[in-house]
Amino acid sequence: MLDTIxxxxxxxxxxxxxxxxxxxxxxRDRCLKDFQGFKTTVLQKxxxxxxxxxxxxxxxxxxxxxxxxxxxxxxDHIETSYVMYKDDFGTIYILLRYHDELSKEExxxxxxxxxxxxxxALHRRMVRHVKNTFNxxxxxxxxxxxxxxxxxxxxxxxxxxxTQQRVAATSIAGTSYxxxxxxxIGTMVVVEVxxxxxxxxxxIGIFKxxxxxxxxxxxxxxxxxxxxxxxxxxxxxxxxxxxxxAEPVASPLPNPExxxxxx
Numbered sequence: 001m002l003d004t005i006x007x008x009x010x011x012x013x014x015x016x017x018x019x020x021x022x023x024x025x026x027x028r029d030r031c032l033k034d035f036q037g038f039k040t041t042v043l044q045k046x047x048x049x050x051x052x053x054x055x056x057x058x059x060x061x062x063x064x065x066x067x068x069x070x071x072x073x074x075x076d077h078i079e080t081s082y083v084m085y086k087d088d089f090g091t092i093y094i095l096l097r098y099h100d101e102l103s104k105e106e107x108x109x110x111x112x113x114x115x116x117x118x119x120x121a122l123h124r125r126m127v128r129h130v131k132n133t134f135n136x137x138x139x140x141x142x143x144x145x146x147x148x149x150x151x152x153x154x155x156x157x158x159x160x161x162x163t164q165q166r167v168a169a170t171s172i173a174g175t176s177y178x179x180x181x182x183x184x185i186g187t188m189v190v191v192e193v194x195x196x197x198x199x200x201x202x203x204i205g206i207f208k209x210x211x212x213x214x215x216x217x218x219x220x221x222x223x224x225x226x227x228x229x230x231x232x233x234x235x236x237x238x239x240x241x242x243x244x245x246a247e248p249v250a251s252p253l254p255n256p257e258x259x260x261x262x263x
Contacts, residue, residue, distance in 0.1 A: 060085035188246035
């Protein structure tokens with residue numbers, strides 16, 4: 001009887017794995033796809049800056065230049081785009097979408113996204129909650145089934161197949177559910193970004209979305225020298241973290257360092 005149950009669970013996980021593999025081949029990172037078609041600047045860890053219209057695919061991203069670019073080291077050819085595969089994402093320090101570089105139509109599109117993202121309505125929160133609940137339930141079922149299969153598996157090959165199907169099945173969601181991050185979706189937050197030399201920069205804005213690899217924050221003031229520009233940004237989770245809530249509270253607590261009024 002137990003072997004029949006285990007076999008049924010294995011078939012279920014195998015089916016999820018097949019669906020997950022199909023979905024993962026067609027799904028794009030949900031932070032990156034918000035910048036699809038917008039002029040986007042990437043600042044790499046080595047300091048190199050690249051910009052162009054962003055094209056997002058399942059295998060990576062491409063920055064399409066506004067015109068022909070003559071390579072500075074090899075003057076015998078032009079370049080019209082820059083391609084980054086997923087394996088190159090480790091070189092990304094930050095992605096920026098500057099507001100002053102957007103067209104009127106693009107600004108309107110961005111504003112609509114802001115209206116949906118900042119303090120979302122009840123029905124939007126409910127839809128997101130249902131999706132997260134389903135994903136968590138699915139992951140729990142897959143994990144439980146995998147444990148049973150590992151216990152009953154009589155060969156290393158079967159154990160390996162079970163593990164591979166569990167990994168493939170969990171890819172359906174396209175994100176790692178994080179209850180702490182979910183608490184701050186649609187609110188003002190402080191994001192800490194650590195550079196290669198250990199310097200920590202803070203960015204304050206509306207926390208719109210997260211994925212397994214990135215955090216997306218909107219309406220951020222970025223200081224560049226003595227000036228400041230408004231932008232939306234995407235940062236890799238490998239060196240970034242949502243550190244603080246920046247939402248004002250109804251009854252602010254007294255500042256312990258504030259001077260006590262005389263009298």
